[in-house]
Amino acid sequence: YNHVLVVKGNLLMHAYLTRTEIKNPSMQKDLDYMLRNCTNLLDAMVEHSNQRGWLGACQEIITFAQHVTQAAWGKDCDLLQLPHFTSVEVGHVLKGKEGVKGVKEYIKLPEEDRKGLADFTEEQKEDVHKACKLIPDVEVTVETFVEDDEDAKIYQNDLITVRVNVDRLNLEQGEEAGLVHAPFFPIAKQESWWVILATKDSKIVNIQKVTKKEKKFSHDIKFMAPPKGEYDMDVYVMSNAYVGIDNVLPVNFTVLDPELLPVFKPHKDDLALDEEPTMFEQMMAGNIEEDSEDDDSDSDDEKETRLQQQGAGGAKGKKGGDDSDSDSDSDDDGPPPLNAEAKKDK
Secondary structure (H helix, E strand, O other): OOOHHHHHHHHHHHHHHOOOOOOOHHHHHHHHHHHHHHHHHHHHHHHHHHHHOOHHHHHHHHHHHHHHHHOOOOOOOHHHHOOOOOHHHHHHHHOOOOOOOOHHHHOOOOHHHOOOOOOOOHHHHHHHHHHHHHOOOEEEEEEEEEOOOOOOOEEOOOEEEEEEEEEEOOOOOOOEOOEOOOOOOOOOOEOOEEEEEEEOOOOEEEEEEEOOOEOEEEEEEEEEOOOOEEEEEEEEEEEOOOOOOOEEEEEEEEEEOHHHOOOOOOOHHHHHHHHOOOHHHHHHHHHHHHHHHHHHHHHHHHHHHHHHHHHHHHHHHHHHHHHHHHHHHHHHOOOOOOOHHHHHHO
16 A cells, blocks of 8 residues: 555545645646546445345445545535535525524425525526536435236236336436536546345345436346245335435335245136147148158159069069970980990990
C-alpha cells in the first residue's frame, strides 16, 4: 500500500470525492483514466463478492460506485448531487420540522415547495428542477408465485418466481430513462439497477445488474423451493449511479409439504394416448418396413440368379452326359474280346 502508484491513486480519488480542484493537467488526465475504467472494476468486485457470498461487501461496493459517479464523499448529504448545491443550501433544505431528509424526498416535492433555491438565478433553479426530473423516483413492488400453479401455493421443490416490479414515477408513459445526471464523471453512464435477493442471515440467493430503459419493467428471480417452513427474505433494489434512492422490500412465503398435494388422476383418453406409438416410433417402424421390402427384393433377385445358374449348369451336365454315352458307344464298337485260346497263344 506504500507504492508510489497506489498512494497517487488514493490521493487522486480522495481529491475527486471531496470535489477538490486538481490544477495539474497530467494528474487530471490520470484521474480521468481511473474513473473511465472504475465501473468495470467495481462490477467485477461485486461478482467476486457474490461468489464468496458476501452480501455486505456487495452492498458497500455498489454504494461506493454511487459515490464515485456523483463525486460525493461517503458522509456528505445526498442532496449535494443536485447542481449548484453546497452545504449552505443543504442546511436550508434540512432545517425546520417540514424539512426533508434527503434527495429521495426532495425530488417528490412540487417545484414551488423546494427549499434552498432563494439565492439561485432562474437558470440555476431550472438546472435543479431538471436534475430532479432526471433522478429516478421509483416505486417498487414484489410478488412471489409459482408459474402455472392452480392453487397459488408453494410446495417443496417447486420453482419459485420472485418478480420485482419497478415503476419510474418521474417518467411519463412512453418515455425512457436516459443518461445519468453526473456532471463530475468524465464519461456518459446509462442508468441501471442492482437487484439482490438475500435471506435475513445475509445469504445471497441471487444478484444481477438490470439495465432497462422502460418506465415500467420487471425482473424475475427463480430458484427451487427449500424444505417446508416459513421463510423471510429481503429484496434490495440499488441504483448504479445515484446516492440515497435505494429500496428494500421484505419477501415472505411459506413452503408446504409435497405430500399435501392432491393425487393426480389422469384422464382415460390420456392413458389411451400413452399406448399409441410416438412419432419417433412410427418413423422407425417405417424405416424397418422399407428395409424389409428391400431385403425381400434382394432375396428374390438372388433366388432368380441361383435358378439361372442352376439351369445353365444342368444344361452343361446334360451335354457332358451325352458325350460320355457317345464314348461308351464307341468303346462298344471296338474289337471283340479275345477267347481263351487266343489269350494262351498270345
